[in-house]
Amino acid sequence: MIEVKSVVKQYGRKRVLDNVSLKIEKGRITSFIGPNGAGKSTLLSIISRLIGRDGGEVYLEGQLIDSIDCNDFARKLSILRQTNHINVRLTVRDLVSFGRFPYSEGKLKVADLEHIEKALEYTQLKDEQYKYLDELSGGQRQRAFIAMVIAQDTDYILLDEPLNNLDVKHSVEIMKILRRLVRELGKTVVIVMHDINFASCYSDHIVAFNKGQVVKEGDVEEIIRKEVLEDVYDTNFVVQDIMNRRICFYY
Amino acid sequence: MKTKQKIYTLSLILLLLLFLYLALGLNPVIWRYALSLRIPKTIALLLVAASIAFSSAVFQTLTNNRILTPSVLGLDSLYLFIQSFIVFVFGSGMLARLGENFNFIVSVAFMVGFSLLLFRLLFKGEGRNIFFLLLVGLVLGTFFQSLSTFMQVLIDPNEFLVIQNRMFASFNNMNTEILWLALLITSLAILFSLKDLRKLDVLSLGRENAINLGVNYDHMVKKFLIIISILVSVSTALVGPITFLGLLVVNLAREILKTFKHKYLIIGAILIASIALTFGQLLAERIMNFSTPISIIINFIGGLYFIYLLLKESKI
Numbered sequence: 242m243i244e245v246k247s248v249v250k251q252y253g254r255k256r257v258l259d260n261v262s263l264k265i266e267k268g269r270i271t272s273f274i275g276p277n278g279a280g281k282s283t284l285l286s287i288i289s290r291l292i293g294r295d296g297g298e299v300y301l302e303g304q305l306i307d308s309i310d311c312n313d314f315a316r317k318l319s320i321l322r323q324t325n326h327i328n329v330r331l332t333v334r335d336l337v338s339f340g341r342f343p344y345s346e347g348k349l350k351v352a353d354l355e356h357i358e359k360a361l362e363y364t365q366l367k368d369e370q371y372k373y374l375d376e377l378s379g380g381q382r383q384r385a386f387i388a389m390v391i392a393q394d395t396d397y398i399l400l401d402e403p404l405n406n407l408d409v410k411h412s413v414e415i416m417k418i419l420r421r422l423v424r425e426l427g428k429t430v431v432i433v434m435h436d437i438n439f440a441s442c443y444s445d446h447i448v449a450f451n452k453g454q455v456v457k458e459g460d461v462e463e464i465i466r467k468e469v470l471e472d473v474y475d476t477n478f479v480v481q482d483i484m485n486r487r488i489c490f491y492y
Numbered sequence: 493m494k495t496k497q498k499i500y501t502l503s504l505i506l507l508l509l510l511f512l513y514l515a516l517g518l519n520p521v522i523w524r525y526a527l528s529l530r531i532p533k534t535i536a537l538l539l540v541a542a543s544i545a546f547s548s549a550v551f552q553t554l555t556n557n558r559i560l561t562p563s564v565l566g567l568d569s570l571y572l573f574i575q576s577f578i579v580f581v582f583g584s585g586m587l588a589r590l591g592e593n594f595n596f597i598v599s600v601a602f603m604v605g606f607s608l609l610l611f612r613l614l615f616k617g618e619g620r621n622i623f624f625l626l627l628v629g630l631v632l633g634t635f636f637q638s639l640s641t642f643m644q645v646l647i648d649p650n651e652f653l654v655i656q657n658r659m660f661a662s663f664n665n666m667n668t669e670i671l672w673l674a675l676l677i678t679s680l681a682i683l684f685s686l687k688d689l690r691k692l693d694v695l696s697l698g699r700e701n702a703i704n705l706g707v708n709y710d711h712m713v714k715k716f717l718i719i720i721s722i723l724v725s726v727s728t729a730l731v732g733p734i735t736f737l738g739l740l741v742v743n744l745a746r747e748i749l750k751t752f753k754h755k756y757l758i759i760g761a762i763l764i765a766s767i768a769l770t771f772g773q774l775l776a777e778r779i780m781n782f783s784t785p786i787s788i789i790i791n792f793i794g795g796l797y798f799i800y801l802l803l804k805e806s807k808i
Contacts, residue, residue: 289703289704290703291699291704311703311706311708312706313706314706315704315705316706319704320700320704325701326698327697327698327701328557328558328696328698329696330750330752335752339693339694339697339701339705340705342690342694343705343706346690347690347693348690
């Protein structure tokens, strides 16, 4: 479980996170939704230690995150940010192999190779594994990065807008991979999402942010409701049940 | 496998050049004397090649930029400033009286001290990243350069010649005692960082990926910056400003080896740097007859390559 306790983050005078507290349950997909600048990505970066915080605490399975050794932390929790520009020319396999770095320190053993194979299989990148990243389509690239995170084999996987710039087919593919990770391997996935309908269809738990605060959290039925969403996004919403899913219409 | 073969080929070329450099023009009468001059020079060549190649390769990884060298930290300018300052205040006689040893130690101490101070001041708060450091280094470098120029135009033209000698890297007038000291410091610095070479591979993925993969990013960056500043200071104080060579050799190593692994990249860069310096020295001694300092040859070739690099990158 990840426990966030009254976390504060300030840039100059602007409070991007204002006393945020929440709990992320194990073995579920939790989605962060909310308008731009609500602090979702910032919170994700703080939980994954990419940036510091100005107040509050974050606990990973009862341990204060700052007290965990870098390498141990990388075996427990991984993060994938939305922009992943890499300056080096790598093949898909190279990138996925990097996911094993916390375990192997660069020297791959048999167990590491198995994890790499499994990650490539999971993301259906076997045929592309020797291609260079710059030769791939956006969807394949994103899957390659997800494969790296899968190879990292952490209990907690944090993803910052993994569907950014992807078409419908590739978005669905990625969400299905994530669902499988939770169902089959018992991973805990936290996603920052912009597409509310994707959040509605694939999450177990949704946290709605606005202006650096948690407005409301709960399961899909509690959050994907006209009143809640209108409050969060300040836009008119129509929410309907279509094939047992809650679908929003806001266009 | 292919990468290893390329490295073997490069080593072979280097050995050939070294042999040429050491053996060319030897005869039964002068060989002892000639070798007593050439062997220390060869050691210095290899030493400078190693420290410049190593520091530039690591620096480019830390900054995620292929057209930077540690010279943007301003250490070269600081070196010239120290030299100009000594001559300006005490006169060139002082420089001779203090001896090369003392000058070397003072220069290295100042350069390393300066960079440590810079790092300490700049890495205090969060959000101050390595690019801020580069910016400050660049500004201070220009500042020292202007100060040096200011002092250089005021002093006696004969005194200026002494400084001018130090503005260009040269292997021709070195003190062997300093050489051993430099060798010791450089080897220690490189040995100290060997175990973290694999972490450099991860650092080249950028800050966020490195942290995600369990690398203590801030610690590593600081550690490597300190090692870079030691290496650059030692090689600059030994032969003069020559960091431009780093740009050339690291990029050539990248082009030739086509690998992201620093283990190979750094060895390749060191080999290429050694080849370039040995070849340059051979050219400077045998063809130019000692009339042109090696750094002019290196800078000329390096400059051409830099332009090529810019043109190529702009096409993409």
